[in-house]
Amino acid sequence: MKPLKIVAVSAGLGVPSSTRLLADRLAAATRQQVADEPGRAVEVRVVELRDLATDVAHNMVTGFPSPALAEAIEAVSESDGLIAVTPIFTASYSGLFKSFFDVIDNTALTGKPVLIAATGGTARHSLALEHALRPLFAYLRAVVVPTAVYAASEDWGTGGSGPGGALTERIDRAAGELAALILGRAATAPAAEPADDAFDVVPFAEQLAALRAN
Amino acid sequence: MQFGIFTVGDVTTDPTTGRTPTEHERIKAMLAIALKAEEVGLDVFATGEHHNPPFVPSSPTTMLGYIAARTEKLILSTSTTLITTNDPVKIAEDFAMLQHIADGRVDVMMGRGNTGPVYPWFGQDIRQGIPLAIENYALLHKLWREDVVDWEGKFRTPLQGFTSTPRPLDGVPPFVWHGSIRSPEIAEQAAYYGDGFFANNIFWPKHHFQQLIRLYRHRYAQYGHGTPEQAMVGLGGQVFMRKNSQDAVREFRPYFDNAPVYGHGPSLEEFTEQTPLTVGSPQQVIEKTLAFREYFGDYQRQLFLMDHAGLPLKTVLEQLDMLGEEVVPVLRKEFAKNRPAEVPDGPTHAARVAERDAAALEEVAE
Numbered sequence: 001m002k003p004l005k006i007v008a009v010s011a012g013l014g015v016p017s018s019t020r021l022l023a024d025r026l027a028a029a030t031r032q033q034v035a036d037e038p039g040r041a042v043e044v045r046v047v048e049l050r051d052l053a054t055d056v057a058h059n060m061v062t063g064f065p066s067p068a069l070a071e072a073i074e075a076v077s078e079s080d081g082l083i084a085v086t087p088i089f090t091a092s093y094s095g096l097f098k099s100f101f102d103v104i105d106n107t108a109l110t111g112k113p114v115l116i117a118a119t120g121g122t123a124r125h126s127l128a129l130e131h132a133l134r135p136l137f138a139y140l141r142a143v144v145v146p147t148a149v150y151a152a153s154e155d156w157g158t159g160g161s162g163p164g165g166a167l168t169e170r171i172d173r174a175a176g177e178l179a180a181l182i183l184g185r186a187a188t189a190p191a192a193e194p195a196d197d198a199f200d201v202v203p204f205a206e207q208l209a210a211l212r213a214n
Numbered sequence: 215m216q217f218g219i220f221t222v223g224d225v226t227t228d229p230t231t232g233r234t235p236t237e238h239e240r241i242k243a244m245l246a247i248a249l250k251a252e253e254v255g256l257d258v259f260a261t262g263e264h265h266n267p268p269f270v271p272s273s274p275t276t277m278l279g280y281i282a283a284r285t286e287k288l289i290l291s292t293s294t295t296l297i298t299t300n301d302p303v304k305i306a307e308d309f310a311m312l313q314h315i316a317d318g319r320v321d322v323m324m325g326r327g328n329t330g331p332v333y334p335w336f337g338q339d340i341r342q343g344i345p346l347a348i349e350n351y352a353l354l355h356k357l358w359r360e361d362v363v364d365w366e367g368k369f370r371t372p373l374q375g376f377t378s379t380p381r382p383l384d385g386v387p388p389f390v391w392h393g394s395i396r397s398p399e400i401a402e403q404a405a406y407y408g409d410g411f412f413a414n415n416i417f418w419p420k421h422h423f424q425q426l427i428r429l430y431r432h433r434y435a436q437y438g439h440g441t442p443e444q445a446m447v448g449l450g451g452q453v454f455m456r457k458n459s460q461d462a463v464r465e466f467r468p469y470f471d472n473a474p475v476y477g478h479g480p481s482l483e484e485f486t487e488q489t490p491l492t493v494g495s496p497q498q499v500i501e502k503t504l505a506f507r508e509y510f511g512d513y514q515r516q517l518f519l520m521d522h523a524g525l526p527l528k529t530v531l532e533q534l535d536m537l538g539e540e541v542v543p544v545l546r547k548e549f550a551k552n553r554p555a556e557v558p559d560g561p562t563h564a565a566r567v568a569e570r571d572a573a574a575l576e577e578v579a580e
Contacts, residue, residue, distance in 0.1 A: 061479030064422075066488065199398035199429055204348075204406035207399065211349050211368050 003041035004182055006030055007079035011049045011086040011097035012119070019119045020048065022151050022171075023085040026117055029175035030083065030182075037183050045079075047072045049096050056096065059103045069103070077108040081115070081182040082142070084133070088120040092132040101136065109140040113181035115174050117149040126150035145177035215549045216560030217542045218258025219251055219534070220293040220450065220517040223271035226524035229472040234524075237270050243527040244271070247520070248281045250531050252288040254538025257560065260291035260323065260517060265299075265332050268474070275308040282316035289562070290316055293412075293517065294325025294393045297354070298346040299336035301370065305350075306357040306378040313383045318563025321389040323412055323448075324351060328395075342369070344399050351390075355407065358387035386570055389561040391448055391515075394426065401426045405433030410446035410561065413510070415490050416519060420509050423449075427510050443557055448515035449506055452491045454525075455536050459494035465529075466493045473523040496540040503541075504548055512553050514560040516545070 008027040012019025023046060031042045049056070055069035065073060076082060086097035116133040120126070129148040137144045147170060155167040221244055227234040235243065248259040259281060261271045271277060278290040290312065295305060305322075313320045326343050327333075333340040349367045356363055357378040366372040382388070391410035394400035404411040411430040413423040431442035439445070454469075456462035463482065470482045470493070485491055492502045503516065518537065521530040559565065 058480045058484075062476045062485075064488075066480070066484070199401075199425065201398045201402045201429065201433075204402050207344075207348050207402075208352060211345055 001039065001041070003043045004034055004080045004186060005075075005078065006034070006042060006044045006081045006083065006182070007075050008044070008046045008083035008085065009049065009076060009097075009100065010046060011094050011100070013050055013087065013094070013096070015050070017050075017087075018151065018153070018156065019085050019087050020046070021156075022117055022119055022149065023083060025171050026083045026085065026115060026149065026175060029171050030081065030115070030178050033172075033175050033179035034182055036179075040183070040186075045075055047075065049100050052100070053096055056099045056103060060099065065103065073104050073108070076104065079112070080186060081113040081178050082109070083115045083117065083178070084137070085117040085119070086133070088118050088125040088128045091125065092128055093118070093136070098136070101140070106140060109137070109142040111185075112142045113178055113185060114142040114144045115147075115149070115178040116144055117151070117174070119151050121153050123150065123152040123154070126152070143181060145174055145181060147174040147177055149174045215513070215546065215553075216257040216289070216515045217545065218256045218260065218289070218291075218515070218517050219247070219520050219537075220258075220260040220262070220291075221247065221271070222262045222519070222522050223264060223269045224474055224522050225268040225270060226474055226522065227472075228524040228526055229468045231526075240270050241277075243530070244277070244521070245280060245284075246527060247530055247534065248288070249284055250534045251538075252285040254534050254542075256288070256534075256538055256542065258289045258291055258515065258517060260293040262293050263296050263327075264329070265335060266329055275312045278312055278320070279315055282312065282319065285319075287319070289319045289321060291321045291391075292323050294323045294327070296327045296332070297324040297350050298326045298343055299332055299338050300350075302350040302354040303357065303370075303373070303376075303378060306354050307380075309388050310358065310378065310380050310382050313388050313563070314380055318383050318386075318567075320563070321391065321561060323391040323393045325393040326397075326400075338369070344397065345369075347400065348403060351392075351403065351407075355387075358382050383563065384567045386563065386566050388563075389446075389566060391446075396422070396426075398426060398429055401430040402433055405430050405437055405439075405445070408434065408437065408439035410448055410514070412448035412515070412517075413450065415450040415506075416452050420490070424509055431511065441556060443511060443554060446515075446558065446561060447510060447513035448517065449510060449513060450490070450517050450519065451503060451506070452489075452519040453499045453533075453537070453541075454493045455496050455499055455533060455541070457495060459498060462493050462495065469523040469525055477523075496536055499537075499541050500544050500548070503545055507549065512549070512557040514558060 008023040010020045010023040027044045031044050034042050052069050055066040059065045086093040114137050118129050129150055134144055149170045151167055225240045251259045261274050263274050265272050274292050309322050326347050330340050349369055363373055363376050391412040392400050392404035393412040395414050401411055415423050431445045434445035435442045454462055454466040467482055471477055492499045520533050
């Protein structure tokens with residue numbers, strides 16, 4: 001059986017970045033929950049948008065992706081589950097995060113299980129997940145898990161028990177939801193290998209006939 | 215194999231002088247470039263069609279008619295003719311007329327255009343881009359092949375007992391290429407009719423065009439027009455040359471950096487690595503162009519973009535001298551090597567008339 005592919009996209013800009021840290025935590029938790037299913041191998045890949053920032057800008061200007069960006073887009077498009085993590089800037093996702101999803105074909109994420117997450121200086125920006133990220137992925141017709149994970153600076157400095165433990169709990173809950181979607185989808189969808197060279201083309205006679213019928 | 219140039223017809227400020235040519239200067243420059251193409255032994259001149267500044271060529275057959283009168287051998291073509299927003303009846307008339315004026319040295323490349331507002335400006339809906347391309351071409355195809363046409367479609371007023379005049383020269387319509395940057399539907403359309411498929415090839419990395427051309431060749435054969443190798447493929451390319459490759463890079467860089475389409479994006483080095491653009495010596499141009507055959511198979515027509523981004527006319531004419539004298543003769547020789555006999559040459563009117571007559575004879579013999 002093919003390994004299930006989980007891709008985490010991190011739009012963090014700092015090195016090291018708390019956005020990347022959150023992406024790693026979510027990816028690890030999801031991997032663990034998927035791997036609990038016997039016999040399913042899991043591959044995790046993290047896409048750091050910082051490394052692709054110029055490529056994304058160039059794609060905006062030229063209309064085509066560089067080889068490195070094309071490879072990242074392909075990984076995201078072909079993943080079985082996507083974890084999308086952004087810092088909250090000016091009340092929304094970062095521009096780089098949005099630009100990356102802007103250069104991906106708008107049908108590439110249709111039906112894809114997605115976990116959305118964000119980081120920020122204070123918990124006061126946490127609803128940006130619901131007001132900005134969730135509609136973005138709804139537009140792309142992705143299936144977004146109910147739990148969105150927000151990590152404020154203070155969340156990283158509190159212990160596992162008490163109210164401070166909530167981040168770990170949220171991570172596990174969201175990862176569980178994503179894992180369930182990934183496994184459910186893998187169980188029902190026939191593992192159709194997307195043929196590398198094949199376009200889905202409606203035979204021309206049918207295209208002509210469709211016009212005549214109207 | 216045919217070699218030629220295609221022009222976008224942009225009016226762009228020369229970034230090295232800050233001077234912007236007038237529309238009149240640019241149009242006259244395009245004509246001079248076309249005449250030069252014939253002088254240096256190229257086979258094809260193709261002009262774009264645009265309906266918004268900073269582009270000038272809104273009226274291709276007017277321009278090509280002038281060039282027809284001033285040339286003897288050059289094939290006049292388009293890159294592209296907007297099949298979505300032009301009335302197919304007018305395309306049928308205009309290009310049949312041009313075909314007579316030019317004694318058959320005419321073909322046409324159909325395209326959908328890339329400027330959204332052109333659709334509403336011409337009373338069409340951009341969401342119907344592909345259906346418009348399909349229906350309008352179906353009508354055009356009929357108008358050139360049937361003397362009296364009754365027709366009703368979704369987009370245009372119906373026709374009853376309509377005859378498009380003049381009839382195509384010798385009863386053989388202009389050869390048609392279908393140009394596409396990304397749509398497999400257009401490759402499918404070209405294959406269905408047994409027409410040519412032109413891959414602009416300028417911006418995207420080659421993998422995408424390889425897929426489109428493979429699809430076209432495969433479907434061409436499935437529709438019974440011949441083998442996949444007999445399908446008619448055209449490719450774009452873009453070059454800037456100097457004897458010494460460092461000089462080419464130095465001279466072209468400001469034009470590249472400020473080019474309307476890809477300027478202020480990737481570096482010249484990245485772009486030449488990822489796309490067919492070659493900036494260097496004639497030998498480098500030869501090598502990169504010869505490699506196209508490995509990626510796409512033996513093909514019929516190679517067009518180069520030579521005159522955009524504000525390059526002065528004098529420079530473009532020098533480029534054409536080099537292209538005609540140093541590059542194309544070598545390409546002709548090299549492309550002819552190991553070219554299977556079944557692979558057709560680029561389309562000409564004379565060959566198409568001969569083909570039609572041979573097919574008719576065969577029918578009589580049967």
